Amino acid sequence: MKKKIIFTGGGTAGHVTVNLALIPKFAQDGWEIKYIGSENGIEKQLVARLDRVPYAGISTGKLRRYFDWNNFKDPFRVIKGIFQAYSLIKREKPNILFSKGGFVSVPVVLAAWLNRVPVIIHESDITPGLANKIAMPFATRICTTFPETAKGLDPKKTVYVGAIIRDELKRGSRERGLSLCGFQADKPVLLIMGGSLGSQKINQVVRQNLDSLMRYFQIVHLCGKGQVDESLIRPGYKQFEYINEELADVMAMADMVISRAGSNSIFEFLYLRKPMLLIPLSRAASRGDQILNAESFRKMGYCDVLQEEELTTKTFLQKVEGVFNNRDRYIAEMSKSNSDETMKQVIDMIKQLAK
Numbered sequence: 001m002k003k004k005i006i007f008t009g010g011g012t013a014g015h016v017t018v019n020l021a022l023i024p025k026f027a028q029d030g031w032e033i034k035y036i037g038s039e040n041g042i043e044k045q046l047v048a049r050l051d052r053v054p055y056a057g058i059s060t061g062k063l064r065r066y067f068d069w070n071n072f073k074d075p076f077r078v079i080k081g082i083f084q085a086y087s088l089i090k091r092e093k094p095n096i097l098f099s100k101g102g103f104v105s106v107p108v109v110l111a112a113w114l115n116r117v118p119v120i121i122h123e124s125d126i127t128p129g130l131a132n133k134i135a136m137p138f139a140t141r142i143c144t145t146f147p148e149t150a151k152g153l154d155p156k157k158t159v160y161v162g163a164i165i166r167d168e169l170k171r172g173s174r175e176r177g178l179s180l181c182g183f184q185a186d187k188p189v190l191l192i193m194g195g196s197l198g199s200q201k202i203n204q205v206v207r208q209n210l211d212s213l214m215r216y217f218q219i220v221h222l223c224g225k226g227q228v229d230e231s232l233i234r235p236g237y238k239q240f241e242y243i244n245e246e247l248a249d250v251m252a253m254a255d256m257v258i259s260r261a262g263s264n265s266i267f268e269f270l271y272l273r274k275p276m277l278l279i280p281l282s283r284a285a286s287r288g289d290q291i292l293n294a295e296s297f298r299k300m301g302y303c304d305v306l307q308e309e310e311l312t313t314k315t316f317l318q319k320v321e322g323v324f325n326n327r328d329r330y331i332a333e334m335s336k337s338n339s340d341e342t343m344k345q346v347i348d349m350i351k352q353l354a355k
């Protein structure tokens with residue numbers, strides 16, 4: 001009989017793209033694949049782009065750190081989600097559940113545990129997100145991307161595996177990227193990526209300094225939903241809200257990157273040896289995970305970092321120049337890393353634990 005795997009994870013693309021990397025591998029090996037996500041999250045659109053991966057949406061809620069009327073409604077949404085996930089898992093009887101985290105994953109992990117389905121959790125950041133923290137006691141294995149994450153976690157369950165990179169990102173073409181953006185071949189390309197949701201702060205500083213930057217670079221700017229500024233359209237400055245298949249070509253043509261420090265993005269840039277200036281999401285807006293991700297990369301010599309509190313036109317342009325002028329040094333450090341084995345290790349682990 002065909003083996004069956006269910007994937008879950010969502011909320012932002014960072015909680016989905018690892019699943020997108022693994023799904024084709026299991027499809028190739030003849031496994032039956034299903035995805036459980038939220039009713040309207042980004043995961044629904046991203047999974048819809050795949051061939052033959054049935055999607056089930058469940059009701060979800062979120063814990064917020066500020067007052068919101070939804071804080072009263074969300075517990076009921078979560079309870080509804082647990083019942084929905086429980087009956088889905090009971091009916092589907094998968095051999096294994098792979099969870100990438102995000103709030104939607106908590107009821108699904110719990111439901112799998114109640115149905116005695118083995119659960120593998122993958123944590124991308126140095127410090128686990130709240131959803132993964134809640135779900136970890138119910139997991140059979142916890143995979144970490146950073147070696148230092150394992151420290152605070154159950155040593156019997158936790159394995160450091162590294163980053164899982166989508167195969168398609170490894171097959172990008174500089175020429176296709178240049179033609180997509182209408183860029184010339186002889187001027188360096190700067191890629192700006194504000195995380196899967198874009199970043200207002202990065203958009204702002206880039207646009208304020210567009211003329212200075214464009215003296216040296218052609219710029220491709222992934223700015224987030226609703227953030228394209230039509231008044232700035234001009235040759236050499238190409239904006240997209242979010243891209244899918246084209247991302248490989250856009251990354252391939254980039255000579256340097258300015259980015260948030262979401263774990264998946266920075267490991268993709270590391271794999272592709274892209275000199276990076278990272279502007280992590282501040283502690284005021286998050287648990288500070290991106291600050292730690294960025295610091296760990298800086299210590300390894302892979303990037304330079306500019307904290308949001310220090311972000312001014314002057315510091316920004318100085319750091320951009322610094323990274324670009326030292327790009328060979330960054331590329332040399334990055335070339336010492338190797339994550340090609342990770343995907344195979346994770347696939348073997350999933351196959352071994354599948355009941």
Ligand SMILES: CC(=O)N[C@H]1[C@@H](OP(=O)(O)OP(=O)(O)OC[C@H]2O[C@@H](n3ccc(=O)[nH]c3=O)[C@H](O)[C@@H]2O)O[C@H](CO)[C@@H](O)[C@@H]1O
Binds near residue numbers: 012247
């Ligand atoms: C605001 C927030 O909660 N951020 C978190 C979220 O970030 P975010 O969702 O931005 O996560 P990542 O940077 O880890 O991943 C983004 C993914 O989206 C892809 N991509 C991005 C832009 C685009 O146009 N097309 C595209 O495919 C990237 O290639 C990458 O694979 O999850 C990360 C991983 O847990 C955390 O480190 C971040 O702190």
